[in-house]
């Protein structure tokens with residue numbers, strides 16, 4: 001037998017293991033020094049009380065013969081899809097329940113969606129970006145080209161008419177840069193996709209962090225996007241579901257390629273290879289969108305955004321170039337004194353005992369840049385910023 005040789009073309013995902021290795025080595029040599037981690041991409045605040053209560057109720061239902069549920073509805077329970085459709089209505093986006101697919105998080109759907117596309121499609125991926133887009137296409141053996149995020153375009157690359165792409169990844173608010181596309185910028189991507197018969201895979205995992213109401217939080221707020229875009233969203237960061245697992249993917253009925261409805265293809269793919277998200281979790285997810293749930297998750301988001309503001313203000317004070325942090329939980333800074341990403345990592349660890357994530361781990365354009373996350377505890381963020389100021 002033969003293996004899928006494409007897997008051998010993957011680069012080792014050494015980023016976070018090397019960070020851990022370096023931190024552990026430092027701690028061993030400096031046992032009394034307290035290290036603060038601002039590198040994590042995981043949340044630290046617990047689930048909202050409304051979510052916990054809903055899940056408790058659902059557990060009790062599953063223990064009673066009269067309310068017990070086995071396999072769920074194919075695309076996810078109607079109650080949750082209707083709730084999500086109502087959430088989109090508040091963004092002035094009309095979705096039918098059959099356009100929404102409940103998932104166990106955005107990562108799996110972002111990878112799995114590739115099943116419905118031909119191997120010969122050319123994929124356009126922003127650099128730097130969330131590494132899953134690149135790796136899943138390498139696994140499939142697809143050709144990848146890159147759109148360049150740079151200091152000059154504030155890490156928001158725009159379409160290039162001379163580039164021919166069939167599948168376009170966009171991530172806004174972006175991980176790792178925290179940069180967010182405005183309406184006109186997204187309009188130019190939608191216009192490109194419509195003109196070139198391409199499909200945009202729009203990752204809006206961080207939409208709930210957008211504070212500026214003029215910025216789009218869904219690609220479907222752009223006219224024509226329903227004919228060219230699939231949207232992936234997640235409750236991981238929005239509502240602390242990183243360990244609980246629930247997300248959703250929108251595939252509009254108007255999205256027709258090769259004379260075929262992509263919604264139908266995705267439904268066929270999901271009903272063949274996926275058996276749904278647990279009832280208990282979907283009940284918890286429904287509660288996220290209740291009045292109490294929304295209020296409670298907003299308190300957590302505000303807490304993280306206050307952290308982001310503290311980081312951003314400190315960097316401004318220190319004259320360190322950065323983007324993000326205003327409408328996203330990530331801050332992307334230019335390493336001072338032209339240091340490369342890993343040198344700056346070592347410098348911060350040794351001199352301030354602050355840990356971030358080297359930008360080079362997110363693509364070659366990330367070299368010379370560094371990601372700080374706002375998902376930590378307030379006291380740690382305040383202390384880390386004090387240490388950064390003292391470096392001067």
Ligand SMILES: Cc1ncc(COP(=O)(O)O)c(C=O)c1O
Pocket residue numbers: 041104105106107108130171174175203205233234235236242246247
């Ligand atoms: C940009 C982006 N998309 C998707 C995901 C995956 O989220 P989930 O936990 O829903 O799988 C992440 C998680 O870090 C992310 O940063």
